[in-house]
Amino acid sequence: MNSPNPVPALTGAIPWYKSPQQIGLITTAVSGLIAAFPKVGQFFGWSSPSDAASAVTAIFASIAIAAPIIGGFVRAHSKTQPLTFTQAAANAHPVTLATEQTHAAMVAAGIPTVAVTAAKIEAKDATK
Secondary structure (H helix, E strand, O other): OOOOOOOOOOOOOOOHHHOHHHHHHHHHHHHHHHHHOHHHHHHHOOOOHHHHHHHHHHHHHHHHHHHHHHHHHHHHOOOOOOOOOOHHHHHHOHHHHHHHHHHHHHHHHOOOOHHHHHHHHHHHHHOO
């Protein structure tokens, strides 16, 4: 029976390493590899699709643990938005200086900044 007012099913985002679809796709690929080359499965000690699924889940969990650590190191050397160890280093960083110069040039040219635009939106919302 159809509902007169269907409500869409909403789900939040999930990380790729918890996605049943991603896990299923990789498990299928690994299972296919094992089926085509049984020695690969024997090498890793996998004898069934559930062994492959467990291995894929464990590998994804390991990647999820390592990703923030690796990301922190990568971000420290980022050219666009680096992380620094101190506020003084952040203040003196070329990206910070370029941002401040751009902001000053926008103000001088009469281009509204994010802060000005946000204040206008908030003031408009307050009058509703």
